[in-house]
Amino acid sequence: MKLQVLALDGVFDTGLSAILDVFTTANELAAMLSLNAPPFELSVVGMRKKVLTAQGFSVPLSGGVRPAEGGWLVVPALGYKVPDLLLPALERPDVRDAIVALRQARGGGANIAAACIGTFVLAESGLLDGQKATTTWWLAPLFRQRYPAVGLEDGSMLVKSGPLVTAGAALGHLDMALWLVRQASPELAGLVARYLIVDSRPAQSAYVISDHLAHADPLVEKFERWARGRLSEGFSLDHAADAVGASKRTLARRLGQVLGKTPLSYFQDLRVERAVHLLKTSGKTPDEIAPLVGYADGVTLRALLRQKLGRGVRELRMVE
Amino acid sequence: MKLQVLALDGVFDTGLSAILDVFTTANELAAMLSLNAPPFELSVVGMRKKVLTAQGFSVPLSGGVRPAEGGWLVVPALGYKVPDLLLPALERPDVRDAIVALRQARGGGANIAAACIGTFVLAESGLLDGQKATTTWWLAPLFRQRYPAVGLEDGSMLVKSGPLVTAGAALGHLDMALWLVRQASPELAGLVARYLIVDSRPAQSAYVISDHLAHADPLVEKFERWARGRLSEGFSLDHAADAVGASKRTLARRLGQVLGKTPLSYFQDLRVERAVHLLKTSGKTPDEIAPLVGYADGVTLRALLRQKLGRGVRELRMVE
DNA sequence: CCTGCTATTGTCAATATTGACATTTTGGAT
DNA sequence: ATCCAAAATGTCAATATTGACAATAGCAGG
Numbered sequence: 001m002k003l004q005v006l007a008l009d010g011v012f013d014t015g016l017s018a019i020l021d022v023f024t025t026a027n028e029l030a031a032m033l034s035l036n037a038p039p040f041e042l043s044v045v046g047m048r049k050k051v052l053t054a055q056g057f058s059v060p061l062s063g064g065v066r067p068a069e070g071g072w073l074v075v076p077a078l079g080y081k082v083p084d085l086l087l088p089a090l091e092r093p094d095v096r097d098a099i100v101a102l103r104q105a106r107g108g109g110a111n112i113a114a115a116c117i118g119t120f121v122l123a124e125s126g127l128l129d130g131q132k133a134t135t136t137w138w139l140a141p142l143f144r145q146r147y148p149a150v151g152l153e154d155g156s157m158l159v160k161s162g163p164l165v166t167a168g169a170a171l172g173h174l175d176m177a178l179w180l181v182r183q184a185s186p187e188l189a190g191l192v193a194r195y196l197i198v199d200s201r202p203a204q205s206a207y208v209i210s211d212h213l214a215h216a217d218p219l220v221e222k223f224e225r226w227a228r229g230r231l232s233e234g235f236s237l238d239h240a241a242d243a244v245g246a247s248k249r250t251l252a253r254r255l256g257q258v259l260g261k262t263p264l265s266y267f268q269d270l271r272v273e274r275a276v277h278l279l280k281t282s283g284k285t286p287d288e289i290a291p292l293v294g295y296a297d298g299v300t301l302r303a304l305l306r307q308k309l310g311r312g313v314r315e316l317r318m319v320e
Numbered sequence: 321m322k323l324q325v326l327a328l329d330g331v332f333d334t335g336l337s338a339i340l341d342v343f344t345t346a347n348e349l350a351a352m353l354s355l356n357a358p359p360f361e362l363s364v365v366g367m368r369k370k371v372l373t374a375q376g377f378s379v380p381l382s383g384g385v386r387p388a389e390g391g392w393l394v395v396p397a398l399g400y401k402v403p404d405l406l407l408p409a410l411e412r413p414d415v416r417d418a419i420v421a422l423r424q425a426r427g428g429g430a431n432i433a434a435a436c437i438g439t440f441v442l443a444e445s446g447l448l449d450g451q452k453a454t455t456t457w458w459l460a461p462l463f464r465q466r467y468p469a470v471g472l473e474d475g476s477m478l479v480k481s482g483p484l485v486t487a488g489a490a491l492g493h494l495d496m497a498l499w500l501v502r503q504a505s506p507e508l509a510g511l512v513a514r515y516l517i518v519d520s521r522p523a524q525s526a527y528v529i530s531d532h533l534a535h536a537d538p539l540v541e542k543f544e545r546w547a548r549g550r551l552s553e554g555f556s557l558d559h560a561a562d563a564v565g566a567s568k569r570t571l572a573r574r575l576g577q578v579l580g581k582t583p584l585s586y587f588q589d590l591r592v593e594r595a596v597h598l599l600k601t602s603g604k605t606p607d608e609i610a611p612l613v614g615y616a617d618g619v620t621l622r623a624l625l626r627q628k629l630g631r632g633v634r635e636l637r638m639v640e
Numbered sequence: 641c642c643t644g645c646t647a648t649t650g651t652c653a654a655t656a657t658t659g660a661c662a663t664t665t666t667g668g669a670t
Numbered sequence: 671a672t673c674c675a676a677a678a679t680g681t682c683a684a685t686a687t688t689g690a691c692a693a694t695a696g697c698a699g700g
Contacts, residue, residue, distance in 0.1 A: 014341045017333035020375045028401065055340045058378035081348070171491075234689095237656060247680050252657065264656060264688080299646095300689060554659095557686060567650050572687065584658080584686060620659060641700105648695070656687065665678070670671100 001184050002041045002071035004062075008078055008098055008121070009048065010089070013055045015076035015115060015173035020044070022177035026192045030185070037185035047094040047101065054079025065101040069109035072180060073102070076173055077116035083142055086117060090124055099125045106163070115167040115176045122166065123147040131161035136169035217258045219244050223251060227267050231274055234294035235267045268304060275301060321504050322361045322391035324382075328398055328418055328441070329368065330409070333375045335396035335435060335493040340364070342497035346512045350505070357505035367414040367421065374399025385421040389429035392500060393422070396493055397436035403462055406437060410444055419445045426483070435487040435496045442486065443467040451481035456489035537578045539564050543571060547587050551594055554614035555587045588624060595621060 005019055023040040030037045043062035051059045067073040078095075080086040089095060102112060102125040114122040119135040120143065122128055129149040144152050153159050158167045158179055167176035182189035226243035240263060241248040255263050271293040278289045286305075287298035295301045325339055343360040350357045363382035371379045387393040398415075400406040409415060422432060422445040434442040439455040440463065442448055449469040464472050473479050478487045478499055487496035502509035546563035560583060561568045575583050591613040598609045606625075607618035615621045 012341070013337035014334065017337040017373075017375065021332070021334045024375070025401070032402070053337075053377070055337065055344070056380050057373070058380075060376050060378075081345070082352070235656085248656085249658090249681075250679055253679085262657065262687090268688095296690065299691095555686085568686085569651075569688090570649055573649085582657090582687065588658095616660065619661095643700085644698090646695100646697085648693105650693080651691085653690095654688090656685100658683100658685080660683095661681085663678100663680080665676100667676085668674090670673085 001038060001180070002068040003074055003180070004043050004045045004065060004067045004071070005074045005076065006065060006098060006101075007044050007046050007051045007053070007059050007061070007076070009046075009051050009092075009094060010054050010079050011051065011059070012077035012079040012116065012170075012173075013053045013057065014170060015118070016044075016053060016059075018171065018174045019074055019076055019115075019177045022174065022181060022192055026181045026185075026188050029192060030188055035185065035188055037188050040181070040184070047097045065098070065105060067105050067108070067110035071110050073105045073110050073112045074176075074180075075102070075112065075114035075118035075121055077118045077136075077170075078121070080117060081138075083139070086120065086139075086142075090120060095121060095124075102127060111163040111165070113165040113167070113176055113180065115173040116169055119143070119166045120146075122164070123150055127164060128161075128166075131164055132159050133161060133164070133166040134159040134168050135166060136172070138169070217254060219246060219251065219254045220258050223255065223263065223266075224270070227270050231267075231271055231293045232291065235264050237263055271295075272305060275305060321358060321500070322388040323363075323394055323500070324385060324387045324391070325362065325364045325394045325396065326385060326418060326421075327364050327366050327371045327373070327379045327381070327396070329366075329371050329412075329414060330374050330399050331371065331379070332397035332399040332436065332490075332493075333373045333377065334490060335438070336373060336379070338491065338494045339394055339396055339435075339497045342494065342501060342512055346501045346505075346508050349512060350508055355505065355508055357508050360501070360504070367417045385418070385425060387425050387428070387430035391430050393425045393430050393432045394496075394500075395422070395432065395434035395438035395441055397438045397456075397490075398441070400437060401458075403459070406440065406459075410440060415441060415444075422447060431483040431485070433485040433487070433496055433500065435493040436489055439463070439486045440466075442484070443470055447484060448481075448486070451484055452479050453481060453484070453486040454479040454488050455486060456492070458489070537574060539566060539571065539574045540578050543575065543583065543586075544590070547590050551587075551591055551613045552611065555584050557583055591615075592625060595625060 003023065005016065007016055020042070023042050026037075027039050027042075029035070030039065044059060045063055045065050046059070046061045047065070049061070051061060053059060065073065075098075078086070078089055080089050098121060102122060106112060106125075106127055112122060112127065116136045117139070119128075119133060120139070123133070123143065123146070128147065130151075132151040132153050134153050135143045140152060143150070151161075158165065158172070158175055165176060165179065167173065167179075178189050178192060181192055222244040223240055226240055230239075237248050237251070241251050244251055246254075252263055255261055255266055259266055261269070275286075275289050275293050278284055278292065279286070282289075285298065286301050290296065290298045290301040293301065295304075323343065325336065327336055340362070343362045346357075347359050347362075349355070350359065364379060365383055365385050366379070366381045367385070369381070371381060373379060385393065395418075398406070398409055400409050418441060422442060425432060426447055432442060432447065436456045437459065439448075439453060440459070443453070443463065443466070448467065450471075452471040452473050454473050455463045460472060463470070471481075478485065478492070478495055485496060485499065487493065487499075498509050498512060501512055542564040543560055546560055550559075557568050557571070561571050564571055566574075572583055575581055575586055579586055581589070595606075595609050595613050598604055598612060599606070602609075605618065606621050610616065610618045610621040613621065615624075
């Protein structure tokens with residue numbers, strides 16, 4: 001598989017790095033394990049002779065945008081996160097040239113993949129008109145407004161539409177690159193993921209994302225408000241359903257759809273959050289905290305904390 | 321908070337980029353939202369005048385290693401994933417100099433954070449002796465063998481031990497950087513995570529990690545073998561417990577500890593995996609596939625696929 | 641070797657979850 | 671405005687999950 005990665009000036013560092021490291025790792029692992037996978041022939045190209053990343057790194061380039069027929073042109077994000085900076089950037093001469101180059105690449109039979117804010121560059125080319133796409137979650141409203149002819153599916157992480165692929169926020173670059181590897185070799189994609197993807201044990205970031213998703217749906221938001229107000233009384237699905245004004249089944253479905261969790265499981269997440277907060281700030285023991293989050297004793301709370309956070313109470317205090 | 325990021329020649333691109341982007345994003349968001357958070361004063365330093373990343377990017381440096389007292393020295397990974405390359409790299413003159421610099425930094429009252437393979441550099445300095453640490457999962461055996469005086473907790477994503485912090489594989493850099501932001505401002509850390517962390521909707525990579533974890537525990541592995549062999553008959557916890565030779569409660573506990581899932585939830589993951597595979601390879605309809613994975617009709621299967629994968633059947637076919 | 645504490649396991653019962661099915665609502669096409 | 675199909679919702683029952691508790695095992699310290 002032949003790929004060119006288009007590095008525009010001010011390219012988003014993590015995005016560009018993630019893409020390159022996925023393919024480099026894929027090639028290394030394929031060679032090491034003698035997998036029958038054709039190598040990824042990768043080159044980084046730009047629109048000007050010199051490209052600096054958003055962090056100021058100098059990127060060595062292999063020439064201009066000329067992806068092979070049937071090959072891939074990959075467009076990582078620019079390092080602009082807010083409309084006030086993004087929109088002017090889209091008017092830069094090099095970016096306008098890139099937009100033309102994307103059209104030419106398509107004309108020459110290449111596939112195109114763009115992630116995060118890179119999807120705006122692709123959309124500017126008109127190539128996404130009449131196609132489906134996704135983009136980074138916080139710019140979805142701007143994207144929909146600016147490119148009404150694009151079928152935006154902002155609920156999806158990655159969308160393939162004909163010869164075009166789009167992916168979502170920041171680390172969506174990683175997912176997109178893994179998707180491309182998977183086209184060539186699903187086994188290799190699995191291996192690369194094992195080496196590059198953070199353990200699935202809960203990192204701090206996982207809870208933050210659930211919080212955002214929870215507020216995206218009115219029923220889920222109501223549930224969370226009800227839950228936060230009665231952690232100490234313990235869980236009751238009957239009460240929860242009454243509080244949100246829907247059946248127990250519907251509440252369970254909605255939480256499953258939005259968060260991928262059962263009502264009790266999400267309630268437990270909130271318990272853990274509260275318990276961790278109290279552990280760190282109040283100086284109370286797990287036995288004292290347990291009744292404050294609806295458990296009769298500290299043993300059950302400790303077991304839950306270990307399961308949800310992958311570490312024990314003493315470690316939790318140490319990390320603070 | 322003052323931080324210096326130590327970029328050694330051949331530094332792992334995604335790791336370095338992720339660290340820099342977390343703090344840059346934190347500063348931008350703090351300014352934009354007028355948060356009362358002191359800025360992160362960040363600089364990138366090296367051991368030689370010129371540093372190239374593993375991907376060949378040129379990194380602008382701000383001078384030598386001289387972290388402020390009470391500040392942080394952050395050590396991202398080197399871009400070597402296998403012992404054959406890593407061990408010689410640890411003997412490089414610039415890496416030996418870095419090891420000395422780490423000791424001097426500690427002597428000057430700085431805190432040190434290292435991620436992934438960066439933890440080997442920190443361990444070489446001797447500073448981790450008698451402390452607890454974590455490292456990337458696939459090099460944990462080598463780490464334990466080479467640094468027996470370090471209390472390796474390879475089950476944790478991030479470990480703080482006194483003034484030293486260590487984190488795990490690849491994207492552990494991101495977690496470590498977010499942890500540092502959180503020390504200064506938990507609210508800001510949450511915001512940065514929202515912008516930089518991939519949506520919690522299931523990406524392909526998430527299932528691969530569960531697969532790895534499942535094989536790490538004999539009970540879980542037995543359960544998975546049993547499950548894979550009877551997807552079409554549907555779930556039965558009684559049968560599963562008999563098959564693995566433990567009580568239902570113990571099986572549930574173990575799956576919770578290792579995977580963070582209930583037995584049925586994991587069974588459903590396997591159903592989804594099989595269903596997706598059949599959708600892509602067999603040309604059968606969801607109604608035809610449903611009984612093959614233990615459902616009476618395609619409606620239930622479609623609903624599960626939408627919940628677990630965040631997209632419908634038609635989209636699943638499109639992505640292939 | 642003994643004691644004490646913690647972790648692990650099994651049991652039990654109350655409640656939660658899920659799959660199936662029926663009904664209602666919604667949206668698109670005509 | 672009407673019709674039809676799909677989606678959403680509610681109901682129900684079988685099974686799963688969880689919290690509490692008791693028993694057992696393991697480990698560390700004296």
